[in-house]
Amino acid sequence: MSTLLITNGRVIDPSSKRDEVADVFIVDGKIQEVGKHISAIAEKTIDATGLVVAPGLVDIHVHFREPGREDMETLETGSRAALAGGITTVVTMPNTAPIADNQTVIEFIVKRARELDLITIYPAGAITKNEAGSMLAEMREMKNSGAVAVSDDGVDVDNPGVLLSAMEYAKTHDMLLMNHCETPELDESGVMHEGWVSTELGLPGIPEVAEDHGVAKGIMLAQRSGARFHISHMSTKAAAAALREAKRAGLANVTGEVSVQHFALTDEECRGYNTHAKMYPPLRSRDHVDAIVEAIKDGIIDALTTDHAPHIEPDKIKPFADAARGTVGLETSFAVMNTYLVKAGHIPLSQGIALMTHKPAEIIRQKKGTLAVGADADIAIFDPDKEWIVDEKEFLSKGRNSVFIGKKLVGKAVHTIVGGKVKMSGGKIV
Ligand SMILES: [Zn+2]
Ligand SMILES: [Zn+2]
Structure with a gap:
């Protein structure tokens, strides 16, 4: 059994009309529980204080x-x-x-x-x-x-x-x-x-x-x-x-x-x-x-x-x-x-x-884009206030042709999780 606990983030899951500070508990790649102060012991914990968990x-x-x-x-x-x-x-x-x-x-x-x-x-x-x-x-x-x-x-x-x-x-x-x-x-x-x-x-x-x-x-x-x-x-x-x-x-x-x-x-x-x-x-x-x-x-x-x-x-x-x-x-x-x-x-x-x-x-009629219990644990954790200037040299895409190059944007993904596994952290693929 693999487990992951994301604590204290602002959980925004529009599919269940949730927007509140809460924890998300993941077991074997699926959402097991979303709620306040989940006491489960997990193999890995991510502290999402001040971040948005979507x-x-x-x-x-x-x-x-x-x-x-x-x-x-x-x-x-x-x-x-x-x-x-x-x-x-x-x-x-x-x-x-x-x-x-x-x-x-x-x-x-x-x-x-x-x-x-x-x-x-x-x-x-x-x-x-x-x-x-x-x-x-x-x-x-x-x-x-x-x-x-x-x-x-x-x-x-x-x-x-x-x-x-x-x-x-x-x-x-x-x-x-x-x-x-x-x-x-x-x-x-x-x-x-x-x-x-x-x-x-x-x-x-x-x-x-x-x-x-x-x-x-x-x-x-x-x-x-x-x-x-x-x-x-x-x-x-x-x-x-x-x-x-x-x-x-x-x-x-x-x-x-x-x-x-x-x-x-x-x-x-x-x-x-x-x-x-x-x-x-x-x-x-x-x-x-x-x-x-x-x-x-x-x-x-x-x-x-x-x-x-x-x-x-x-x-x-x-x-x-x-x-x-x-x-x-x-x-x-x-x-x-x-x-x-x-x-x-x-x-x-x-x-x-x-x-x-x-x-x-x-x-497209797929069960994605939700943190409902039982759904695939695909999760993005964002810093909604992070200011950054778009620099195409930092892109992981082979394409450098962005119309946003040089523009100041606000908000950035900090961690990306697919099927309960952390695949991206701090801009790097894990
Ligand atoms: Zn197109
Ligand atoms: Zn087109």
């Missing part, structure tokens, strides 16, 4: 690049970066090389994650073969191999007929369908948000209607098909309004996420042709960011994610228009949420943690 974070949108682009990130380096950020469960997007559009690639990821024994990795399979947007991939086989969702992330499923068929197929197999909602015919080959800043920089802009149209199309087809439909990385006023309206209308099968950079930063970050600020959907203007924050405050948004997208340096040291898109985020997401939502006074810490634990876990 469920390990669940990030349902990451890119780990393996198989195929191990020079950018591997399942191992991505997992280590996750642990550094207090993240214990991820959903990997299928745009690897080859694309995860069949059971062989899904089986490879599941098997490799098990061998690594670092975090829980749930792969998402592709919606269409090779993410080409025409032929549906074998969802049933991929589900049987361990895929928890399908997505053609990186691109929208452009053809609405194909998307509707995919939703009907997904519904038949009770599969979650996530969609990168940006209609390509409307993005005008832009490279950043269309507005004042793009005009001043002389860069082609992406009109917000590209995302607005993609989101509206997805919600309409979800209403028709009844499929579990999840909108990835929402960033516009109209996208937030559309999800708000869908929820008001009682569409319980529709959920949406926001990547943390989209509520924290604006398109001002692109000034100086900073390619770390290039991503799709793009960082938006202040009015959109404010609307996204309002939607988070109002409980319209169901999850916060990173869209962790590591790239090699040569792909970012390029003219803005040619540079790779995306930012890394696993090692900064808790701090970004804490700094820009909690410390900024928009939401309480428990609400932010809910959006990064049990709420995303419920979207």
Whole structure:
């Protein structure tokens, strides 16, 4: 029998509406008891006085690049970066090389994650073969191999007929369908948000209607098909309004996420042709960011994610228009949420943690992100007041392309525990 006792921390477990100073007792990798002054004798004790003890974070949108682009990130380096950020469960997007559009690639990821024994990795399979947007991939086989969702992330499923068929197929197999909602015919080959800043920089802009149209199309087809439909990385006023309206209308099968950079930063970050600020959907203007924050405050948004997208340096040291898109985020997401939502006074810490634990876990229907008795003892212990400057040289991710480099953030993971075992302590993998 292995035992671990975490004492005197502020235990925040939104799934059981707990936010109080308490102890957590773990036996054989499961939560045995949460309460005040637990008197059990444990093999190992962690004093969490002054720290926050939360469920390990669940990030349902990451890119780990393996198989195929191990020079950018591997399942191992991505997992280590996750642990550094207090993240214990991820959903990997299928745009690897080859694309995860069949059971062989899904089986490879599941098997490799098990061998690594670092975090829980749930792969998402592709919606269409090779993410080409025409032929549906074998969802049933991929589900049987361990895929928890399908997505053609990186691109929208452009053809609405194909998307509707995919939703009907997904519904038949009770599969979650996530969609990168940006209609390509409307993005005008832009490279950043269309507005004042793009005009001043002389860069082609992406009109917000590209995302607005993609989101509206997805919600309409979800209403028709009844499929579990999840909108990835929402960033516009109209996208937030559309999800708000869908929820008001009682569409319980529709959920949406926001990547943390989209509520924290604006398109001002692109000034100086900073390619770390290039991503799709793009960082938006202040009015959109404010609307996204309002939607988070109002409980319209169901999850916060990173869209962790590591790239090699040569792909970012390029003219803005040619540079790779995306930012890394696993090692900064808790701090970004804490700094820009909690410390900024928009939401309480428990609400932010809910959006990064049990709420995303419920979207993928996994028993994660909770400290309920009997649950897997996946736990993140944070110092919520620790101030630090983001230095990419300290990242465990192979990706150094963070839009947060040089920014002062508040809050850091101190220990990360997976299945009752301490896997990260003080920024180092144990
Ligand atoms: Zn995407
Ligand atoms: Zn993505």
